[in-house]
Structure formats: structure tokens, C-alpha cells
Amino acid sequence: MNIILKSAKIIDSTSPFHNQVVDIHVKNGKIEKIAASITDAEANVIQLEDLSVSPGWFDTSVSFGEPGYEERETLVHGLEVAAKSGFTQVAIQSNNNPITDNQSIVSFIKQKAFGQTTEAFPIGALTMKSEGTDLAELYDMKNAGAVAFGDYKKAIDNANVLKIALQYVQDFDGLVLAFSQDKSVKGKGVVHEGITSTTLGLKGIPPLAEELQVARNLFLLEYTGGKLHIPTISTAKSVELIREAKAKGLHVTCSVAVHQLIFTDAKLTEFDSRHKVSPPLRDEETRQALLAGILDNTIDCITTDHTPLDIEHKKLEFDLATSGTIGLESAFGALNTVLPIEVIVDKLTAGRAIFGIETTRIAVGEIANLSLFSTQGTWTFNKENILSKSKNSAFLGTPMQGKVYGVIRQDKQTFIF
Template sequence: MDILLKRATIIAPGDKNHLQTKDILVSKGKIEKIANNISAPKVKVIESDNLHVSIGWMDIGTHIGEPGLEHRETIDSAARAAAAGGYTDIAIMPIVYPVTHSKSEVSYIVNNQPNNGVRIHSIGAVSKDAKGEDLTEMIDMSRAGAIAFGDGLKSIKDSGMMMRALQYAKAVNKPIINYSIDKSLVHDGQMHEGDVSVSLGMQGIPSLAEHVAIQRDISLAEYTESELVLHCVSTEEGCDLIKKAIKDDINISATVSYVNLIHIDQDLKSFNSNLKVKPPIRSNRDRKALINSVKKGSIQTIVSNHVPLEEEQKKLEFSYAGFGATGLETCFAAVNTHLSEDIPLEQIISALTLGPRIQMKTYLPAIKSGEVACLTVFDPSISWTYESKKKKSISANNKYLSTSLTGKVLATIIGSKVNL
């Protein structure tokens, strides 16, 4: 299908067409022409009052259920949800059954690409079965196609293992992506430790647990001279450590979950289990520090932190409910709705495009004539409602169900694959 984008504002930092309004013709999977006014017969025209286009968005650290827990999410359903949310690429965390901890599991992921063109990348586990006891064969997994290594939302607790993992990853020029939290300080924590947790009678998860773990991981990255992505940072203290490490030229970068940019612990007074996530939503002070870090570039990537769970895991008393929420379909729209006055649109798009690709060292597309199309087409002004009957994810653990959001994805174009 040939596509003509009419009067689209191009978000492409560093390119001559950045913030220019142009027509873009995509033919046979390639960008054929970019001009002020294009007329072409027999094409699908996409137009909107405030049409925007960028290179395709990428999510890193996406959780699915395949293999083993397909009732939560399959590769195909995750790909459909990703396309609906504007993503052309997603990197899958290894916490499935069996865990992605050898070349055969990596091969299963990378060789089962969906029909809609969304590219599925594999993150291999650092430890066997993600138990934090024995290192995996990271070199074999790298050869099989793993783009990074991490144990998902299970922090690598042993410092010696973390150091060796960084060294092995460096040998194959791949990053470690680690959710940094000292689990010995968490115990049975259910939410952020603070006045709200006390008032609700909930066991808290202290900011100290993240502070201690990030400090350790930064020190190990500096010692090994390896590349580390600090995944889903949630505290002001973590932001401060990251800014200092970057200033000291340590090879680290960071991601933040979109939920932590929007919500705070006060929002849990309603006991909405779809806001029970890892990392926990924290204080407004923490939230403001995270927003500022995205604006200043010390946090480079916004992630959906997509963790699908079945209803039986979420419709429980808050203290018994599982941690996690879906996010692929709502990440951009929620951020655009709640943070458009705090973070410029082009900064949001950079954190969905350049940040993750630079961290994962994947191919960086371009909006130029002759390039294979890898585009996300959206209108940041359109209001829409995320409805259960129209959602693409199998799971429904999302705070934004039946909620009006502003900012709608109109298409993803991935080569000759077009998702409208």
C-alpha cells in the first residue's frame, strides 16, 4: 500500500526538515518523496488537522507472556498493541517460561516476527532462570540476536555477578539493562514508603533501596568501563546519582516508566491495583525530579513498562494484587495528556525514538528520500478513549481503560507494512 502524508510536521532533530510541515510519499516500502505539495494517484492519504510524523517509536523492557503464559500476552498481541501505541520496535524482557536464558530461547523470539511488521528484539537474561545464581551464556545469546542483557524487573542482587555480567556484555559490545533495587531493603513492600503508606497501613518500599542499588551499579560500570542502562528509575536520589555519573563521564544512561512521570503515591488512596507497579509510584518530589531529568536529557528514554497480568492477579485486595500494568497502547497518549506543559513534544518523541535506539545500539532510521520507511504518524491534538472492546492487548490491567486521552497514533509504517 502506497501512503501519502499530507501537511505533516516532521519531528527529526538534526535533520533539515525538523519541525517543517511537508507532504511525504511512501511507495513500495520506501520514502519516495518529501515536498511541500505532492499529488499522487491511487494512494492512501493520511491527513489530520495537526498531523505529525517521526521515525518509528521503540519500547525497551516490554514484558509479554509467550512462551508459557500466552493468556497474558502473545508475541502477536503485543505487536498489535505496540502498533496501536505507535511503536515499530519492541525489546522483550526475558521473564517468560522458560526464561530467555540461552541461544535457543533468543532464537525463538527473534525468529517469530509478527505479520504486522513490528520488529521484536530479544533481551537475554543475565542469570539462569533469572534467579541471580549462575551467569548465562551471554556470548551465545548475543550471536543468536540478543540486543542487551538483564533480568527484567528482578534486580541483579549479587555484586560479583553484576560485575562479571558487565564484563561479558562489554566483550560483545552490548549493554546491561538493570532494574536497580536492593531487595533486602524492600521486604514485603507494597508501595512507596512515606506518609501515604503510613496512613494507609501499607508496608513501604523505601527510596533508599533504589539509591543504594544505583550507587553500586554506577560504581561497577565505572570499574569495568562497561555500558549500563539503569532501567525504570523512580527517585529523586536516583536522578541525582545519574546526573553526577554522566558528568563524570561514566558510561551509563537511564529509562523511566511513563506511569512514574504522571502518578504519585497519593493516587493510591483509592487502592487502584492498576497503579501497583514496579517501581512504585513515589512522591511528587520524585515525580518532578524525573520530569526534569527527561527535560535535561539525563534520563534518555521513556518506557511503557508493559507488564500484562490476568484479572485474577489484579482484582484482589491491594496487598495481594500483583505488580504491573500494561502500557504499550497508552504510554504516549498519557504522557502527552498529562505532561504536554512540562515536557516539549519533541523531547517526548526523542525519548521514544532516539533514546532507546542509542541505548540498545540498534539501527537508527531516518526521514529521507530513498530510506526504507520506519514511521509513526500521529496527531497530538486528537482526543480519544481507550476502550476495553477496542484494545489490542490481551490483558486489561491498565489504569486508563475508559479514560479520555489526548494524542492519537494514526499509523505506523514499517517498510511495506502499514498499520492504520
């Protein structure tokens, strides 16, 4: 590899070149030189309109299906989609078939993903078969390459199981993920409980269903110590509870999904199951509270929560459809309509520190781990913009701003220009 990125604006608050427009020379997988002007007769020169470069983005929650659900998405193709969407590294959820609850499946995912531009980091299930009863082989999975442990979209009802998990993983500095939704309070709810659910006649899920679990899980963390990550929070009270826990010094982090920052439950008036997600889309007041939580750093990172689903599971009556939306290919363009670019880059890269993955920065001598993009230009996300095998995007018809040009990671590259 021998590439010169011409006239690139660096977006990296940790770099001495932050907000400067410079040339970047990437050679043999490393940043060879950064200067106002660089020439190399043997280099491949890349000069793009309004080119910005940041540390490579890391998504803390994607699902690809393989093994078991290859009709939804495969590992190799999913990683290609991630690369074309600007992500150099992703954490892959455990909701395969079989569930990722042992070291052999972790090893399978690592081996199948080897050699791709985007690097895969498996998340192991916290409990066997994600049934919430017995702890899975956490230490063995850690040794095989798992970066965290959680049962995807399943809350641990038994508080003692979560307590023991938080205590056990401290022996090897493990990270526990605790999706927070009280099943008994949720009941048969399918959307946010509010004016829209009442108007449409759909059973509601009150914010209390999430907040009870968040409060309980924070109490457990205070008792046990250790590290807890609460993924995809969706209520203003959850933000407040986590803010208070951080002020106490608890080692808690959290994420929010892109679609929670863009949409509200007003999208549900057409009963379009593409907007059925878990946790559900909330109201405008809540969306603003989540954005405020991003800006004051209570919310640590943003995830696409990318969940491919085939038509048999998604194109159904709203009550029967499975929750989830794809989100990799629409993430940057959507976020760029609601947040400053420096905040977007920070929240799309902060997950590395949380998940124990080596952080990167744009400086001479550093290993190349770069996302290339433009912040300019408006467009609308349509079917032709979907790169995933599954087409269940909640973002169809959504205004976007900016576009991704591709990624460079070590000696690998994926460009879409």
C-alpha cells in the same frame, strides 16, 4: 506499498524538514520524496486531521508472556497492539516461561515475530533462570539476536556476578540492564514509603532501596567499564546519582516508565491493585524531579514498561497482587499531557542508540520507519481503549491528549483510522 501522506508535520530534530508541514511519498518501503505537494495517480493518499509524523517509536521494555504465559498476551497480538499504539519496534523482556536465557528461546521469539509491522528485539536474561547466580548464555544469545541482557524486575544481589557480567560483555559490545532495588531494604514493602503508605497502613518501600543499588551498580561500572542501562528509575536521588556518573564519563543510561511521570502514590487511596507497580509510584516531588531529569537529558528514554497480567494475578488484595500495568495503548496520550511533543519523540526514539539498533530519520532515500499521530484533542482513557488481552491498565479514567493514527515500517503498515 505506494503511499502519500498529505500535509504532515514532521517532528524529527535530525531531519532537514523538522517542524515543516509537507507531503511524504513512501514507496516500496522507502521515503521516495518529501515536498510541499506531491501527486501520484497510483498512490494511496492519506490525509488526516492534524497529522504529525516522526521516526518510529521504540519501546525499551515490554512483556508479552509468550512462550508460557499466552493467557496474558501472545507475541503476534502484542506486536499488533504495539503497532496500533505507535511503536514500530519494541524490546521484549525475558520474563517468559521458560525464561529467555538461551539462544533457542531468542530464536523462537524472533521467528514468531517475523513478518509483523512492529519489529521485536529480545532481551536475554543476564543469569540462568533469572536466579542471579550463574551468567546465562550471553554470547550465544547475542548471536541469535538478543540486544541486551537483564533479569526483569530482579536486582543482582551478588555484586561479583554483575561485575563479571560487565567485564564479559565488553568482548562483544554487549549491554547490561541492572534493575535496582535492594531486597533487604524493600522487605515486605508494597508501596512508596511516605505519608500515603502510613495513612493507608501499607508497608512502605523507601527510595533508599533503589538508591543503594543504583550507587553500587555505578561503582561497579566505574571499576569495570562497559555499558550499563538502569531501567525504570523512580527517585530523585537516582536521577542525581546518574547525572553525576555521566559527568564522570561513565557509559550509563537510564529509563523511566510512563506511569511514574503521570501518577503519584495519591492514586492508592482506593487500594486499586491496578496501580501496584515496581518500582512503586512515588510522591509529587519525585514525579517533578523525574520530569526535570527528562528535560535535562539525564534520563535517556521513556518506556511503557508494558506488563500484561491476567485477572488471577491482579484482581487481589493489594498486598497479594502482582506488580505491573499495561501501557502501550495509553503511552502517547498520557505523555502528551505532561511533556512537549519534541521531547516525547526524542525519548521514545533514543533507545535505539542505547540498544545498538539502527537509528532512523525522516529524509529522502531513508527506509520508512514512521509513527503517525495527532497532538490535538482531549479524551479519557476507558476500557474500550484497551487493545491488549490483559486489562490491567493503571490509566483507566486518565485524561489524554492527542491520538495515534498508526505506523509504517518498511513495506508494512498498520493504521487505526
